Amino acid sequence: MAKENKSKYALLGLLNFVPLSGYDIKKWTDNSLRFFWSENYGHIYPLLKELEKAELVTRQKVDSEKGPSKNVFTITQKGTKEFLAWLKQNENPETYRIEILLKLFFSSKLALNEIIVKLENHIHQQEQLLSEYKEVENGFDHIKDKRIRLSAEMTMSYGFMHAEMNINWARDTIAKIKTFR
Amino acid sequence: MAKENKSKYALLGLLNFVPLSGYDIKKWTDNSLRFFWSENYGHIYPLLKELEKAELVTRQKVDSEKGPSKNVFTITQKGTKEFLAWLKQNENPETYRIEILLKLFFSSKLALNEIIVKLENHIHQQEQLLSEYKEVENGFDHIKDKRIRLSAEMTMSYGFMHAEMNINWARDTIAKIKTFR
């Protein structure tokens, strides 16, 4: 059997907050969810069609304030039920694909200096992320609902800890390389 | 354009150490690389065919000590060149899909208790990983080449720090939930 379709639940989860178009969904994943979840148009539009066919969502054509009219999707009772069932399920462990680690694993073919440059670049990227997270966090003041703010804080703190861990690891590793003889 | 084929470089990188069959490659990614890289038969075999066609690897039919005969692949000069070019390149930032964070983002639909159970399960999984890492680390004593041992240690320390960070995050988050009112 094929991989489980997780995008399906991401879309249902968002639509369970508020009706959205495909374009809106992409904006959500590019902004609020980007740090732990991504989606593509190439998957969103076909999936919305399927969800509609399976009666998990309904489509309404709506004139937009700015730009062309949009197809707004609303979750059905059946959709909410399926979403909640997924939400309660246990997660399986993730499988990872971390390119910098793959390269470090093969790095005996690189000069030590080249590895250090890679790690410094990694630190820079993670610091970048950290400052992006801080900006997103500033928006949390506007969240009135306490439970929803809690949700946002829980995911955000993961982002911070993950980026900080990456920076610490890269710094430690540079130090280790510098004492290598 | 489509996503960049990273499996290609994973295979070339392994073959750059030693000639391997498709089955051997799967074993490597399931054992040594599993903590930061995964591959599937469904991708390995078609890819080996392509690499052969592009003259990045060559195929030799070899009788195995045990089991049926195997197709062993050897990297060519052209293949080594392409592998090294990738190795020297800069990495782009990763995009993440972390299911437990997606669920926590939507978790205002769950009871606080249910979230705690999820986080405890997460801690358990990460502790499991940690003990698996320790076993793999024990094998490092057999690595004679200092540079190769360095490579293994760098990737392994990431695994440890990543799992520990996950455990710390989950514990902090449970504490936070318990003070929620």
Added chain:
DNA sequence: ATGTTACTCTATCATAGTGATATAGTCAAC
């Protein structure tokens, strides 16, 4: 007025990546 730029919205293509399973050979143990 028109054209440039930015944004909104839907859609599709080619390809990469996943998980499961089918098929078949080898070998040891019971």
Added chain:
DNA sequence: GTTGACTATATCACTATGATAGAGTAACAT
């Protein structure tokens, strides 16, 4: 001599990605 563990190759159905095509809307400038 059959069962079960392992070796090995291959393919299927599906999910996911990144890029881009194409068309409408609107602000603003020249």
